[in-house]
Amino acid sequence: MIGFFLTWIILLLIGMPITFTIIIASLIYMLQHGGIMLAAQRIVAGVDSFTLLAVPFFIFSGNLMNATGITDRIFKFAKTMxxxxxxxxxxxxxxxxLLFSGMSGSAHADAGGLGQIEIQAMREEGYDDGFSGAITAASSVVGPLMPPSIPMVIYGAIASVSVGKLFMGGIIPAILCAFSLMVYVYFYSKKQNYKIYKKASASERWHAFIEAFPALVTPVIIIAGIFSGVFTPTEAAAVTSLYALILGIFVYKSFSIRKMRQIFKDTLSNTAVIGFLTAAISLMGYVLAREQIPQKIASFFLTYTANPLLFLLSVNVLLIILGTMIETMAIILLVIPILVPVAMQLGIDPVHFGVVVTMNMMVGILTPPMGVSLFVVSKVGNIPFERLSKSIIPFFIPLFFVLFLLMIFPDIVMFLPNLMD
Known part of the structure; x- marks a missing residue:
């Protein structure tokens, strides 16, 4: 087993993509210990999941929202409010x-789609580039907490947890994150004396609301459909994509075949990356299961602590450290199958654990050097990555505060999911 990890680490250090490092290290292990004939079966089984079908649909709907100008209307409405x-x-x-997160399910779609609009508007009004980029990246973490959520779909699939309950569990934490960030922005802006707009009139707000309403109703459709049992979370993803397509063609009339080609290209590219990584992790899962690594890790945790809060704290520290080195989706697929059984043995609800882990992973996308959202914002806003890395540091304070609240008070997460029972 030491050889497996050494091979994996060496391949990572020489710069090979993480998916290939996992597959190569796993195949070498299986050649040495038998079981190579199972490799293809394990790779296919990793993506043979109805639940995972939600991922390409949510990516597709998020790309549609960005391409058809829906993000512009959401930004205008938020500005009047x-x-x-x-x-x-x-x-x-x-x-x-917060509003766009109810449609895309992805922090990257938020940072990439809204980011360009937001940073340009803030730059024109005299806001510092570092602050503008940092708040854009920090606010994108709300996306995967507010339903729909691609990370929660994947967590639900690999941990055999209700995706509908995970979606409901993320609503209050998402609102808390948004509120805590707004509190920080308020006091920071007071100190910097940043410009504010004249308060919009009731008619201006109403006009902006009417323009954005068809898009704003998207999360209501998703939540109501899942909550009432009309469709599953996977089917909700397909419904969201269809609804976004209808908005682009018939409501906002901003759809074109040229845009569709790019939308399909981006969707297929992102889906392939996630699917390939999921398949690779399934192969690695066979290796870990054969060596009883999950059981050994569970035994380690249970030996040193039987306190659920200490366990959650330890897990969060571990994931934050991993988040500085490894891409978020890889961490979810690598670590969650090992930690969920331990959490359940300690009496932690898997829905509560899933939301806490998702929140932690979203903090990870802001953490250099592997802060994916920082790279996205740096690209769309033309802001140096080093400057963003420094400017993002104060925003960890409100986010860690919310994460701590979620650990201490599980009812923040479980209140809405419990209504589904």
Missing amino acids: VGHISGGLGHVNILAS
Whole structure:
């Protein structure tokens, strides 16, 4: 087993993509210990899941929303609602991310789609580039907490947990994250004396609301459909994609065949990356199971602590450290199958654990050097990565505060899911 990990680490250090490092290290192990004939079977089984079908549909719907101008209308509506508060466009940035998160399910779609609009608007109003980029990246973490959520779909699939309950469990934490970020922006902006907008009139707000309403109703459709049992979370993803397509063609009339080609290209590319990684992790799972690694890790945790809170704290520290080195989706697929059984043995509800882990993973996408959202924002906003890495540091304070609350008070997460029982 030591040889397996050494091979994996060496391949990572020489710069090979993580998916290939996992497959190569696993195949070498299986050649040495037998079981190579099972390799193809394990790879196929890793993606043979009805639940995982939700991933390409949510990616598709998020790309549709960005390509058809829906993000512009959401930003305009958010501006009329909170642009007059101290911090102006900082609050607009956060509220727009909260609203858009109910449609895309992806932090990267949020950072990439809304990010360009938000950073340009803040730059024109005299906001510092570092602050503008940092708040754009920080607010994108709300996306995978608010339903729909691609990380929660994957967590639910590999941990055999209700995706519908995970979606419901993320709503209150998402709102808390947005609120805590807005509190920080308010006091920081007061200190910097940033410009605020004149308070929008009732008619201006109503007009912006009417323009954005068809898009804003998307999360309501998703939540109501899942909550009432009309469709499953996977079917909800397909419904969301169809609804986004209808909005682009018939409501906003901003759809074109040229855009569709790019939408399909982006969707297929992102889906392939996630699917390939999921398949590779399934192969690695065979190796870990054969060596009884999950059982050994569970025994280690249970030996040193039987306290659920200490376990959650330990897991969060571990995941934050991993998040500085490994891509978020890889961490979820690698670590969750091992940790969920331990959490359940300690009496931690897997829905609560899933939301806490998802929140932690979203903090990970802001953490250099593997902060994916920082790379996305740096690219779309033309802001140096080093500058973003420094500017993002204060935003960890409100996010860690919310993460701590979720650990201490499970009912914050479990209140809405319990209503589904």
